[in-house]
Amino acid sequence: MKIKLLVLALSIAVQGFGQESTEKSKYDPVAVFNPMINYQPSTVYRSASGNPGPAYWQNQANYKISATLDEKNNTIAGNVKIEYINNSPDEITFVWLQLDQNKFNSTSRGSKTTPPNLGRYGLKDFEGGYKIANLKVEQARANLRNQPVKSFIDDTRMQIFLSEPLKTKQKVEISMDFEFLIPDNGADRMGKYDAKNGVIYTIAQWFPRVCVYDDIEGWNTTPYLGAGEFYLEYGDYDFEITVPYNHIVVASGELLNGREVLTSKQLDRLKKAQNSDETVMILEKDEIGKNNSRPKNSGVLTWKFTCKNTRDVAWASSSAFVWDAAKASLPSGKNILVQSVYPAEVDGKNEWGRSTEYTKHSMEFYSKELFEYPYPVATNVAGIVSGMEYPGIVFCSAKSKRAGLFGVTDHEFGHTWFPMIVGTNERKFAWMDEGFNTYINMLSMKAFNSGEYYKEQNTQDMGFFARGSKAILTPPDAMPEVEIGSLAYYKPAIGLKMLSEAVVGEERMNLALKEYIRRWAFKHPTPFDFFHTVEDVVGEDLGWFWKSWFFENYKIDQAIKSAKYINNNASNGINITLENLEQMPMPIELEIKERGKDAVLINLPVDIWSKTKEWNFNYPSSAEIESLRLNPRGIIIDSNLKNNVFKPN
Template identity: 50%
Template sequence: MNRLIKAALGLCLVGLAMQSSIAQEVSETNQKKFGEFRDRSGNFYRAASGKPGEGYWQNAADYVIEATLDDEAHTLTGTISISYTNNSPEALDFVWILLEQNRFTESSRGTLTTPIQGNRYNGDTDGGYELTNIFAKVGKKGATSSEHIISDTRMQVWFAEPLSARGGTATVSMDFTYKIPTDGMDRMGKLKVEDGYIYAMAQWYPKVAVFDDVEGWNIEPYLGAGEFYLEYGDFDYKITVPYDHIVVGSGELMNPKEVLSAEVYNRYQKAMNSDETVYLVGPDEIKNTELTRPKQDGTVTWHFKIQNTRDVAFSSSDAFIWDAAKINLPSGKTILAQSVYPKESDGQEAWTRSTEYSKASIEHYSEMWYEFPYATATNVAADIGGMEYPGLNFCSYRSKGAGLWGVTDHEFGHNWFPMIVGTNERRYAWMDEGFNTFINHYSSNAFNNGEYPSTLNQTRRYLNWFTNERREGIDTYPDVSNLSNLGMIAYNKPAMGLLMLREYILGHERFDHAFKSYINTWAFKHPTPDDFFNIMENVAGENLSWFWQGWFYGTGNIDLGISTVAPYAGNYVVVLQNEGEIPMPVLLEITFDDGSMESQMVPVEIWQRGNVWNHMIKTDKRVTKVVIDPDKILPDVNLGNDSWPTKIYED
């Protein structure tokens, strides 16, 4: 084919494409893709910049708890005093308390909404709280009220007089007891091992619900997939257990000399200064209480404190191996990584590396995003797939190798989302699980020179889900989503969204400034999705409405394509098509006949008027290949149209 014919063919192809583009330039559908789908104006409480507004407030709750674990009756009994501060602009007549152990009854909403065949969130049904001595008092000298209403996993406690706005304080106290479930919805419970029981204690005390400027009282019942939303405060708690138990908990152990033998205390001090893992109680010392315990009968009380946190959890057992090492934080501060696990989990291929994993995970996130704020980072082996609490995880005692790294790193990542950045997990699971899955990607790739590399960037592995008619949107309420979709809509799809922002749309520098600003701005506060969207746009300097709308709100897909490449006026024209529902900038990798390559980014605005665009490649070289998204960051659902053949014209 001679050059004249080739040029004429090129002009013809480009002309047809241009006509198609002109015909679609008034597309109403495309206008909607770029339209404002949310109110970005901000208000007195939450600014349009994505930061807390001039009038932003949040309430606080401080806890003093004393509890006793009975390892024969398998019960927990305690007393709790909650000091509640009302920083809101309105007086409160009552306070809502969350009673999550009431999920474990035959008549609970969670039990009655669990499918007959069961699911991950099965739970025992013979438990629930027994509460006594319930009192609420406003201020130090106010009248005391015992009026309350228990409704499933919530309790409304009334004050004798209104709790004043903007700093009014009240105290709510009660005694509680309950049977510790064996099957605690894959979040807590007890496990029988050869040497005793492991008690994984979470949702173990009555706690205050959040009252905020968005919903007022957040009182969704505890059903299953929906997790938690809690106020921040200081915790001072004591756990009394049989003398031969070891207890680990959120925060700092305040009385190590009282609960540890002299030998274990010396090892404890050594671990605090060691980058290598140190045994506090070795595999052959589990039952050697004369060596490892300060007394040989009765009970021992372990005392913990933690400040500015939204929750606490603990674990107790007479079957623990216990090891620890030092964590080095960017500020120069050092804290403790520790792991407890039974001999069934021992071994270099398994939990013997848990503290190594924990240390690496906390150090990475502290360096890359925000410094870890608590005194300890504890990994507990239990009969739980993986569940996070401030400074403490429960991970499966069966996990090994890459699986143990993955679950350990994921649960520790949750200390950033939602423990530091206090989102509403029960309503917006994606701001918790998705953001964490995103930061896990970089942590996994960094650990030990990529010993356990992440596959999040292999987005096209998930194309079967993206084209499945039963898929749901990220914004689906977690308690009603199809459990077969939950892993994608809460974890992977939002994580891929952030990955696309960092690796494809914004680039590392702009994304990192914006994401770190989000974390720093909302640390120990309660952001909403709009706060996140606004701060990312304002700091990165990009209107991303088209992206939030397309990726986070809906089930549309990405399908960018090349319909043709043709010579035109001494250069080349690439005819691009958007055959999907979500617009995207188009990254082109262009290969020339001399072997050289060039990248060009075509901005997303090309799709504002239509779904066809002619892009000019200005060159005096012959183009031999054009590829969209050469690193395959985008989960583009059509694999067949994102490249132009290496050679299309004959010489």
């Protein structure tokens, strides 16, 4: 009796050699392989291939700005003159402007939608906002000059009505005076930092800016609430900043009047830095506050800058800055200046003493791999802001150090490509700048200094960062603040990583990203323009992927349902049944280990899931199976690893 039972047990083990899964699948292939998911025909403005169409247009806004920093009264006051050019086929009867400083008071929408704990974007006991005066509108016809101007301010938007419609290729000039109180910390994007030798002012969203008018929504007037960032037209900027004589000012673009605001020694050091791979000190910490460190010893100085074909400008000013610089070499053979300003107390080599080295790497790496850096200078500023980007200048926390400082520097400068070069709508699609940028940061960190700060991490282990209760396509102001890091940064980046490693291949994915930047440099793409460009380059219909990972919040759960030797004999091969249990399909990577042999990787395309929840196939084994393992390299995020491994009983 005992002998018969043993024979029966061995027979069952050989036939099935593991427990068959009894889990029930939630998967519906019809929903995820719907051919209409990404079906967008061409228009004259946007091609179905992902290219701008033959009649693509965007309007232009050129700015001339003068502003004064008043330390005593804690204000910025100035004048802005906007030349707005209508390149659209539409007649425009009014112009919308963004007044972002109006967020920083208790009556704004941003304040009223801020939770009691304030979070990252809230501000307590501060009554700021713009004071607007001397609004003028000048159109081409002489009889339309100096006409009374009708305008309306609603929260962070201003609507200016024109005397007559602005036709295609016509322009209007809008000017006004503005003034605002400087918030201590303006939504972690601007503010003041109390350094040992003075206050560091990091100034952004500081002047009225034109909203985007595009072929998708017309006027884009989403209010500034905090989490949603910016969407701006491109144009040329000339601006001047008047500050106390003992301040150093850095800004987007190129300094035009260095001989007026710098000493001859500082000019010589800058000239040296522009040809040096090593960091050169422009103003050392023991020179701070010394009379000979500035060209005058009282009053004010006016710093003049220009920045061309850009969507914004920002600046920083302080009497506490240490300043260093070097060159970065671009693929075209051109050199740019990379520089850092920071307080003396954080100048160590484990702190901001390496900031310019980090900046140089970012400029050279991304220029080579993606698209050449378009500005003459790249500036990193230490201050109150934990991390924020503007064209040609970024603000990072003065408290950052080592890998943390490299990471935030590289991330903020990565934003030069998304969204400064590729000008997406950050108010609605945070993932198109934060997510893409987080993805390219992974590549950059690996390349820096032979991987000094890089730690290998497979995609499966990054699953924690991809969690969230909503879909990636949720607007940032509708995301719970604790999930913004996941939904805007990590989940889209991990999606590109999975697409790269598990679906189309790293080389093709990077070619697609590079082509997307080339097509949409200094233009306004939509999510569909990105989706179509990737498909156009890699030659795949990826609607199922966009649907699962971006449009919806689907999970992945691949499972080995069963495995049986054919005719109960391992040498005849093995029949394997795989199952897709959650709603997102992915290609299969299965490791098969036969006794006495090296493991073999079997790859099956995502198409196996296009019509079924289960996939059954034969593998020509010739020896007993030691194990079957799904996703052995961890290239996808599988939500349940327990059903990924099948071993003999």
